[in-house]
Amino acid sequence: xxxxxxYLKAQQRAVDAALRRFLPRESARPATLHKAMRHPIxxxxxxxxxxxxxxxxxxxxxxxxxxxxxxxxxxxxxTYSLVHDDLPCMDNDDLRRGKPTTHVAYGENxxxxxxxxxxxxxxxxxxxxxxxxxxxTRHYVVGLAQSADSRRLIGGQVLDLEGEGKSLTKAQLVxxxxxxxxxxxxxxxxxxxMSANVSPRKLEALTIFGRNLxxxxxxxxxxxDVTQSTEQLGKTAGKDxxxxxxxxxxxxxxxxxxxxxxxxxxxxLAALKPFARQARRLDxxxxxxxxxxx
Amino acid sequence: xxxxxxYLKAQQRAVDAALRRFLPRESARPATLHKAMRHPIxxxxxxxxxxxxxxxxxxxxxxxxxxxxxxxxxxxxxTYSLVHDDLPCMDNDDLRRGKPTTHVAYGENxxxxxxxxxxxxxxxxxxxxxxxxxxxTRHYVVGLAQSADSRRLIGGQVLDLEGEGKSLTKAQLVxxxxxxxxxxxxxxxxxxxMSANVSPRKLEALTIFGRNLxxxxxxxxxxxDVTQSTEQLGKTAGKDxxxxxxxxxxxxxxxxxxxxxxxxxxxxLAALKPFARQARRLDxxxxxxxxxxx
Numbered sequence: 001x002x003x004x005x006x007y008l009k010a011q012q013r014a015v016d017a018a019l020r021r022f023l024p025r026e027s028a029r030p031a032t033l034h035k036a037m038r039h040p041i042x043x044x045x046x047x048x049x050x051x052x053x054x055x056x057x058x059x060x061x062x063x064x065x066x067x068x069x070x071x072x073x074x075x076x077x078x079t080y081s082l083v084h085d086d087l088p089c090m091d092n093d094d095l096r097r098g099k100p101t102t103h104v105a106y107g108e109n110x111x112x113x114x115x116x117x118x119x120x121x122x123x124x125x126x127x128x129x130x131x132x133x134x135x136x137t138r139h140y141v142v143g144l145a146q147s148a149d150s151r152r153l154i155g156g157q158v159l160d161l162e163g164e165g166k167s168l169t170k171a172q173l174v175x176x177x178x179x180x181x182x183x184x185x186x187x188x189x190x191x192x193x194m195s196a197n198v199s200p201r202k203l204e205a206l207t208i209f210g211r212n213l214x215x216x217x218x219x220x221x222x223x224x225d226v227t228q229s230t231e232q233l234g235k236t237a238g239k240d241x242x243x244x245x246x247x248x249x250x251x252x253x254x255x256x257x258x259x260x261x262x263x264x265x266x267x268x269l270a271a272l273k274p275f276a277r278q279a280r281r282l283d284x285x286x287x288x289x290x291x292x293x294x
Numbered sequence: 295x296x297x298x299x300x301y302l303k304a305q306q307r308a309v310d311a312a313l314r315r316f317l318p319r320e321s322a323r324p325a326t327l328h329k330a331m332r333h334p335i336x337x338x339x340x341x342x343x344x345x346x347x348x349x350x351x352x353x354x355x356x357x358x359x360x361x362x363x364x365x366x367x368x369x370x371x372x373t374y375s376l377v378h379d380d381l382p383c384m385d386n387d388d389l390r391r392g393k394p395t396t397h398v399a400y401g402e403n404x405x406x407x408x409x410x411x412x413x414x415x416x417x418x419x420x421x422x423x424x425x426x427x428x429x430x431t432r433h434y435v436v437g438l439a440q441s442a443d444s445r446r447l448i449g450g451q452v453l454d455l456e457g458e459g460k461s462l463t464k465a466q467l468v469x470x471x472x473x474x475x476x477x478x479x480x481x482x483x484x485x486x487x488m489s490a491n492v493s494p495r496k497l498e499a500l501t502i503f504g505r506n507l508x509x510x511x512x513x514x515x516x517x518x519d520v521t522q523s524t525e526q527l528g529k530t531a532g533k534d535x536x537x538x539x540x541x542x543x544x545x546x547x548x549x550x551x552x553x554x555x556x557x558x559x560x561x562x563l564a565a566l567k568p569f570a571r572q573a574r575r576l577d578x579x580x581x582x583x584x585x586x587x588x
Binding site: 024028029030032033034037080081084087089090107108109110112113114115116117119120121123124127128136137138141142144145146148149150151154155157158159161162 | 318322323324326327328331374375378381383384401402403404406407408409410411413414415417418421422430431432435436438439440442443444445448449451452453455456
């Protein structure tokens with residue numbers, strides 16, 4: 001296993017342990033609800049967002065320990081959004097990471113409420129991030145909200161639903177990806193940086209890095225949906241085409257999509273150039289994410 | 295109009311104005327989502343929770359201005375919970391305060407997301423509450439979360455759903471009401487008190503007042519569902535009995551329910567006795583809430 005993979009594995013384990021600690025136990029009443037909240041959290045996620053949060057903190061002299069509440073909060077936000085997006089009235093997905101989605105396992109009503117419970121916990125947890133000179137609790141809470149609110153994460157899902165069956169332009173599709181994916185990725189990096197008391201200049205660099213990484217990541221996801229099987233993905237393949245959802249490959253073609261993913265990653269990496277030595281790990285992670293098998 | 299009614303009217307208007315200011319505009323993109331978020335917020339709510347929050351602040355020497363972010367946050371939390379509770383997979387209610395519920399007006403998927411958007415905004419807003427000596431942003435955020443999380447507000451809805459069609463004991467029903475109604479009412483009063491930098495003793499008194507007021511309020515709601523028409527209620531009457539939901543009148547009878555409401559209100563009022571002069575307004579509001587026509 002490469003050094004990077006060992007690092008990712010170790011960070012993933014640290015995040016898993018922290019999530020287990022932060023979230024209410026399965027035995028807490030009502031037990032059904034707390035089981036339904038843990039079900040999607042411990043379903044084998046890669047912990048990409050929290051790992052980026054921790055790496056951003058460590059890159060700029062902060063500690064994983066101080067960044068951990070924010071790291072867990074972004075993962076919980078990501079997870080709640082998947083639970084709600086998978087609902088029958090939304091994307092109607094039965095399978096996620098090879099496991100039954102929350103509404104399949106616990107019923108639609110409990111899945112809605114489990115999502116609500118996770119979203120609420122995320123804010124209680126991010127508020128535990130230690131304050132530093134430049135950034136106070138208010139900045140962490142508002143920062144999390146502004147990565148995931150009705151203009152960003154949630155708004156992106158609405159745009160996505162509204163776009164189904166329509167022919168979107170590339171610009172419209174980028175707008176959906178920006179809201180639905182890039183904002184929370186950028187937010188993860190920003191919160192990590194904030195916990196390390198970074199300067200406004202470094203915070204801006206992390207934002208640009210995160211936004212472009214997020215866009216690249218989403219283009220790659222679109223590509224994989226076309227090129228891989230359900231088994232390889234751990235979720236239903238060909239789903240986008242089946243519901244006539246606009247994707248990068250559908251709009252600009254497969255080859256142009258691959259080039260776009262490369263261009264966006266280059267743009268992301270360029271943002272960190274001024275801090276090359278410190279940001280080596282973030283750079284590595286970006287390469288790792290782009291070099292997925294597609 | 296009595297002095298109290300004028301006061302309630304004025305507070306309601308102040309809360310409405312603040313909510314208009316705090317929430318994203320209808321024109322913000324995606325417009326459908328932001329319209330769907332404002333729809334249930336400006337549907338003629340009584341603003342009971344924010345008014346209690348403001349009154350608690352003012353009772354103990356704080357200002358309505360400082361308490362306003364917290365007041366709006368609790369109203370937004372209350373509203374998102376109604377939007378999700380009304381969904382077809384939950385209580386399946388088409389009518390709320392005489393108007394179509396959010397999923398009827400905007401579709402089920404947008405209603406889920408509008409609720410998520412409101413919940414997210416509530417935390418961004420409560421984090422704006424000015425800090426004071428005893429209470430920091432962290433206390434407001436965690437205080438809000440702990441009034442509305444999977445053990446309280448959301449857990450109560452799960453217990454409520456699980457109880458449908460079953461014969462519950464009085465203790466089980468009280469537990470549902472505590473989680474589903476009393477916790478957020480107590481939280482509203484606590485947050486208001488916190489913004490006024492109250493002592494732990496006063497915070498405890500506000501908590502006991504709020505919890506018992508909330509329980510009384512819920513018992514009265516159960517009574518009204520039996521005794522009033524759909525027109526009087528502005529929501530579907532007889533709904534509880536129709537879905538075979540456990541209610542106070544169903545378990546202990548109508549007369550005993552009325553006595554229970556009175557007993558709980560007395561208990562609430564007793565908590566404020568040591569601060570009788572300061573808490574006169576809270577006392578008046580409690581009387582006003584109990585003296586509804588049932």
